[in-house]
Amino acid sequence: DAKTTQPTSMDCAEGRAANLPCNHSTISGNEYVYWYRQIHSQGPQYIIHGLKNNETNEMASLIITEDRKSSTLILPHATLRDTAVYYCIVEYSSASKIIFGSGTRLSIRP
Amino acid sequence: EPEVTQTPSHQVTQMGQEVILRCVPISNHLYFYWYRQILGQKVEFLVSFYNNEISEKSEIFDDQFSVERPDGSNFTLKIRSTKLEDSAMYFCASSDWVSPRDNEQFFGPGTRLTVL
Numbered sequence: 068d069a070k071t072t073q074p075t076s077m078d079c080a081e082g083r084a085a086n087l088p089c090n091h092s093t094i095s096g097n098e099y100v101y102w103y104r105q106i107h108s109q110g111p112q113y114i115i116h117g118l119k120n121n122e123t124n125e126m127a128s129l130i131i132t133e134d135r136k137s138s139t140l141i142l143p144h145a146t147l148r149d150t151a152v153y154y155c156i157v158e159y160s161s162a163s164k165i166i167f168g169s170g171t172r173l174s175i176r177p
Numbered sequence: 178e179p180e181v182t183q184t185p186s187h188q189v190t191q192m193g194q195e196v197i198l199r200c201v202p203i204s205n206h207l208y209f210y211w212y213r214q215i216l217g218q219k220v221e222f223l224v225s226f227y228n229n230e231i232s233e234k235s236e237i238f239d240d241q242f243s244v245e246r247p248d249g250s251n252f253t254l255k256i257r258s259t260k261l262e263d264s265a266m267y268f269c270a271s272s273d274w275v276s277p278r279d280n281e282q283f284f285g286p287g288t289r290l291t292v293l
Contacts (some may be wrong), residue, residue, distance in 0.1 A: 090232045101281070110284030111220060151243075158280060164210065164222040164233060165282060 070094070071155045076172040085142040087171050089155030092136045099158050100131060102140045103165070104151040111154070111167070114140065143177045179203045181285035183269050189291045190259055198254045198288045200269030209252045210270040210282060211244065213237070220268065226252065259292045266290075 072090040079085040091100060101116040115129045116121055117138070122129045128141040142149055154170040182201045190196050202209050210224040226244055236280040252271075255281045257264055266289050270282040 099280070105220070106288075107268075110287050111282075113281040113283065116281065149192075163224055163280075164211075164235075166221075166222065167212075167220040169219060 070157045071168055073153075073155050073168065073171045075169065076174070077133060078174040078176055079145045080116045081147060081177050082144055082151050082173050085144075085145040085149065087140040087155075087173065088137065089140070090137045091155070091157050093128075094135050094157050094176075100128075100129065100135075100138050101131065101136070101156045101158055101165075102127070103154045103156065103167075105154070105170070106148075106151040119165075127159075145173075147175050147177065149173065179202045179283075181269055181271055181283050183267075183285035183288050186286065187289045187290060187291070189293065192259050192292055193219060196256050196259055196290065198256075198267050198269075198290070200252045200254070200285055201250050202252055202269065202271030203273075203283055204250070206271035206273045206283070208232075208272045208274050208282075209244075209246070210292075212268045212270065212284075213265040214268065215262075215265045223254070223267075256290075259290075261265075261292050264290055264292045 099116050099118050102114040103111045105111045115124055115127050117129045117131050131138045152170040152172050154167050179275045184199045212220050222235050224234040224238045224244055230261040241257045245253050266287045268287045269285040272282045274280050
């Protein structure tokens with residue numbers, strides 16, 4: 068089962084930063100935090116992942132707390148196309164399956 | 178940009194019939210996966226495949242399911258005798274898993290299976 072806790076839904080104004088929280092208090096030392104999203108009726112899409120340090124790529128930033136018990140995904144300038152379900156996933160350090168939880172349904176309002 | 182492709186996009190079948198869902202993973206990837214998503218529910222892991230054998234499978238992946246990599250490019254999921262409850266979106270995914278740091282999985286657009 069998923070080892071993360073996320074809010075069921077959130078909304079954000081277009082053009083503003085969307086901050087999606089995730090709690091993973093039982094994370095172990097070798098587990099990465101991965102974020103995926105699923106736009107309606109499409110396959111899940113990888114966004115970003117990290118172990119300890121904050122990470123940034125062209126899609127988003129990932130902020131991981133020092134104790135690694137929680138993290139925040141930041142979409143810096145949300146657009147309507149960012150409306151999706153966002154999944155925070157803790158994976159083992161192996162080529163393992165992804166266990167999807169219920170995720171956070173993010174709605175971007177014009 | 179390389180992508181995972183799946184065919185068909187929609188498959189309608191009668192209960193009890195066999196179906197084969199096809200996937201073309203990203204060419205240099207070595208790990209392959211099938212997931213399914215019943216309408217309105219979570220995405221569920223079915224099976225992972227590496228080096229021409231199943232690495233891991235879920236409870237859902239019973240004897241009615243099988244996977245195969247018949248050639249160097251295709252990865253298939255076969256359901257031998259479909260049931261109504263097999264109606265779902267089926268997603269194929271692949272990864273190259275260079276290291277624990279690089280384990281992102283790339284998903285296809287899915288095949289919607291409808292069992293009547």
